[in-house]
Every structure is written in structure tokens, then in C-alpha cells.
Amino acid sequence: MEQKLKLKNEIFETIKNLAEDNTLLVDEETSLIGEAGLLDSMKLVELCLTLEDRASDIGFEFDWTSDSAMSKSRGMFRTAGALCNEFISQMEAKT
Amino acid sequence: MIIVTGASKGLGRVICERLISKNFEVLGIARNPENLPFPSVRCDVSSYDDLKAVVQNLKRDKVRLDGLINAAGIASMNLAVTTPKNVSENIINTNLLGTIYSCQLFAPVMLRNKAGSIINFSTIAVALGLKGESIYAASKAGVEGFSRAFAREMADFNIKVNCIAPGPINTSLLKGITSKQIENIVAQQVIQKQFNPETVADLVEVLLDEKSHSLSGQVLHVGGV
Numbered sequence: 001m002e003q004k005l006k007l008k009n010e011i012f013e014t015i016k017n018l019a020e021d022n023t024l025l026v027d028e029e030t031s032l033i034g035e036a037g038l039l040d041s042m043k044l045v046e047l048c049l050t051l052e053d054r055a056s057d058i059g060f061e062f063d064w065t066s067d068s069a070m071s072k073s074r075g076m077f078r079t080a081g082a083l084c085n086e087f088i089s090q091m092e093a094k095t
Numbered sequence: 096m097i098i099v100t101g102a103s104k105g106l107g108r109v110i111c112e113r114l115i116s117k118n119f120e121v122l123g124i125a126r127n128p129e130n131l132p133f134p135s136v137r138c139d140v141s142s143y144d145d146l147k148a149v150v151q152n153l154k155r156d157k158v159r160l161d162g163l164i165n166a167a168g169i170a171s172m173n174l175a176v177t178t179p180k181n182v183s184e185n186i187i188n189t190n191l192l193g194t195i196y197s198c199q200l201f202a203p204v205m206l207r208n209k210a211g212s213i214i215n216f217s218t219i220a221v222a223l224g225l226k227g228e229s230i231y232a233a234s235k236a237g238v239e240g241f242s243r244a245f246a247r248e249m250a251d252f253n254i255k256v257n258c259i260a261p262g263p264i265n266t267s268l269l270k271g272i273t274s275k276q277i278e279n280i281v282a283q284q285v286i287q288k289q290f291n292p293e294t295v296a297d298l299v300e301v302l303l304d305e306k307s308h309s310l311s312g313q314v315l316h317v318g319g320v
Contacts, residue, residue, distance in 0.1 A: 042251045045206050052154070061151065065203065 007091075008084045014050055015080055018043045028081030044077060051087055060094035062087060096158050097303065100124045100140050100197055101167030103131060105266035106216070106292050110164055113296035119303075124149065124167070140167045140193030141185075143200070150200045160204040162303050163213045165194045170268045175229040183230050190234035195241055198256075202249065209253045212303050215242045217260035222320040223283050227276075235260075239314050246312030255311040259298050262318045263289055285319030 012026040019026075019038045031037045033044060048064040055062035064076070076086035097114055101107030102123025108131075111123050115133050128135035136152075138145040153160065169189045171182050194215050205211035217235040220228040239258055246256035262284055263269055263277045281289050298315055301307050 041248070045203075045252070048203070049207055061154065065147075065200065 004088050007088060010054070011051070011084050011087065012080055014047060015039070018047055018050075026080050028079060028084075030080040031078070032080060032083065033077045047083075051083075055087070055091065058091060058095065060091055062090055096120045096122055096153075096160055097162035097164065098122050098124060098160065098201060099164045099166055100138075100193070101165075102133075102135055103127050105166070105268060106261070106264065106295050107164070107166035109292035110166055110296050110299050113293070113300065114303075117300065119162075140165075140197055141188040143196045146196050146200045150204060153201075153204055158204070159208060160201060161208070161211055163197065163201045163205070163211070164299060165197050165213070165215045167193055167197075168216055168268065170228070170231045172227050172231070172271045174227060178230050186230050186234050187237075190231070191237040191241070194238050198241070198245055202245075202254065205254050206252050211254045212307075213242075213245075213249070213254060213256045214299055214302050215256070215258045217242075217258045217314055219260055219262040219280065219284070219316055219318070219320060221260065222316060223280065225280065242314070243312045250311060255302070255308070257302050257310055257312070258314040259295060259302070260314050260316045260320075261290070261295055262316075264292055264295060264317070265289065266292060281318070283320070284316075288318065290317050 015030070015032070015038065016024050016026045032039050039047065051062050051064065076083045097119050099107050099111050099114070099121060102111050103125035107123070111121050111133055114121050121133055123131055123133055123135035124138045124140065125131065125135055126137065126139050128137050136149055138149050140146060167189060169186055171178060171186060198213060202213065215238050217239045218232065220232040221236045221239060225232060242256050242258045249256050263272065263280050269277070277289060281287055294317060298317065302310065
């Protein structure tokens with residue numbers, strides 16, 4: 001539980017850094033893409049690559065191209081919370 | 096590393112051999128890679144899962160991918176009305192979907208370096224609308240459209256995406272085309288000459304070279320149209 005919370009905060013912090021706005025409050029509901037989205041396509045890819053590296057440190061492969069990750073109405077990139085949940089769910093399935 | 100699909104024969108094979116002779120590290124992808132004299136892996140490009148397995152291995156080994164050459168392709172020279180449904184599906188699955196899947200899956204490995212060159216293969220049949228090649232031309236027109244749009248998507252990451260569109264190069268894809276038909280096609284090129292696979296390998300070298308950094312989203316017609 002503690003690890004999950006720590007990971008979520010790490011991911012939120014990464015998103016905040018990529019958005020280059022220190023005043024920003026990133027939470028579960030923060031939109032990543034779309035009209036109100038924080039990240040452009042380049043930043044989104046950078047986020048995925050950062051998460052790949054983090055997953056590798058933890059000991060699993062983060063797959064951001066899978067059908068299940070991409071589906072569910074624009075998939076894991078809808079919100080910061082959806083992305084965290086996908087990352088954690090892949091971690092739990094693979095470790 | 097440079098990945099080349101369709102590595103077991105035709106243009107793919109010649110390209111692999113050329114790049115190896117120029118000291119590139121090459122991984123060939125083929126449905127039947129047995130006895131290939133260079134590193135290769137069995138993979139059907141029309142299978143997303145096959146390609147994904149190759150990509151996962153590259154990621155696991157932290158391979159730096161500098162180039163992707165999608166040379167895998169099949170053809171069936173026939174009138175559309177006499178082409179069986181399964182043949183049409185195979186052509187679209189291998190030529191168009193195979194290229195799309197390969198780009199979708201390998202590009203993320205290249206994104207990490209913010210550099211690279213992707214080379215897809217079209218055909219002169221698209222520009223000339225060649226009779227008897229409608230399904231093949233449709234699949235390759237799709238590759239051209241995909242490549243132009245994909246080039247824009249990749250531009251921010253400093254990855255070039257271009258197409259080479261050969262005329263009647265002497266490979267197994269020409270099986271079933273008469274010399275008269277080849278002459279007719281060649282006569283429609285700007286440079287009226289049948290080129291060989293080595294010419295295509297020359298263009299591949301150019302597109303992999305940093306000196307072609309200003310070229311992306313282009314279709315290079317061998318012989319010109």
C-alpha cells in the first residue's frame with residue numbers, strides 16, 4: 001500500500017516536471033491529453049519512457065503499447081490516476 | 096542496430112548484405128530465417144504479437160535502434176476481379192498492416208535516442224496506376240499515406256520517415272511479369288532503365304546517413320516518375 005502511494009506520488013511529480021509548471025497540483029483527476037490535457041504528444045512519450053525506466057528499476061516491463069492499456073476510452077492516458085493505476089496493475093501482474 | 100524486415104530474400108536480403116558490408120549491426124526479420132548468414136529472427140510482420148516479441152527482446156537488451164527498414168512485401172499480379180479474397184487480405188496484411196505494426200512497435204525504441212531513420216517500401220505502381228497491380232498498388236498507396244503522416248508524428252523526435260518506391264527491380268516479386276510488361280513500365284520512368292537491387296541499397300544507405308537529415312515524409316521513386 002505504501003509502495004503504491006509512493007509510486008503514485010512519483011508519477012504525479014514526473015508529470016508536474018514534464019508540464020514545466022511548479023505551481024501545478026497533479027492528482028488522480030488531472031487530464032493528461034485532450035483539450036484540458038497537460039501534456040503534448042512529445043511530453044507524453046517522454047513520460048512513457050520515464051515510466052519504462054522506472055519499471056525496469058523495479059523489475060518489470062511497462063508496456064504502454066498494449067491493447068488493454070490503449071483501450072477503455074482513450075486508455076491510460078485519460079488522467080494521471082488512470083496512468084498510475086495501469087502502471088501499478090502491470091507491476092502487480094508481472095512481479 | 097538496423098532492423099530489416101523481409102530479410103531472407105529479394106531487396107531485404109540485398110539491403111542486409113550491403114549494410115553488413117558497411118559495418119552496420121543488422122538484425123534481419125523473416126518468416127524463414129534459416130541459414131541466413133547474418134543475425135536474424137523468425138517473425139511474420141503481419142503478426143502484431145510476433146513483432147511485439149522482437150521489440151520486447153530489444154528493450155530487454157537495451158539495444159540502440161538507429162534504423163528500421165520495412166522491406167517485407169508480397170505481390171500477386173492479377174486483375175482485381177480475378178484476385179481471390181484471401182490473396183487480397185494477405186497482400187494488405189503483409190504490405191500495409193505489416194509496415195504499420197512494425198513502425199508502431201519499433202519507433203518507441205527509437206524515440207528514446209531522439210534520432211533514427213525509418214524506410215518503408217512503396218512501388219512505382221502507385222504513381223503509374225499499373226494495370227494488374229491494383230491490390231498491390233492499393234496496399235503500397237496505404238504505405239505512402241501512412242509514411243507521410245507518420246513522418247510528421249516522428250519529426251519532433253528527430254526520426255526521419257521516408258519511402259522508396261522502386262520500379263521493376265529484378266527480384267522474386269517480378270515473377271509472373273513478362274519482359275514486355277517490364278519494358279512498358281520502364282518506358283514510363285524518367286530514367287528509362289531497369290535498375291537492380293544494388294541501386295535500392297544505395298538509396299537505403301543515403302537515407303540512413305545523417306547527411307539526409309533534411310529528408311522526411313518523402314517518396315523516392317527509383318528511376319523517377
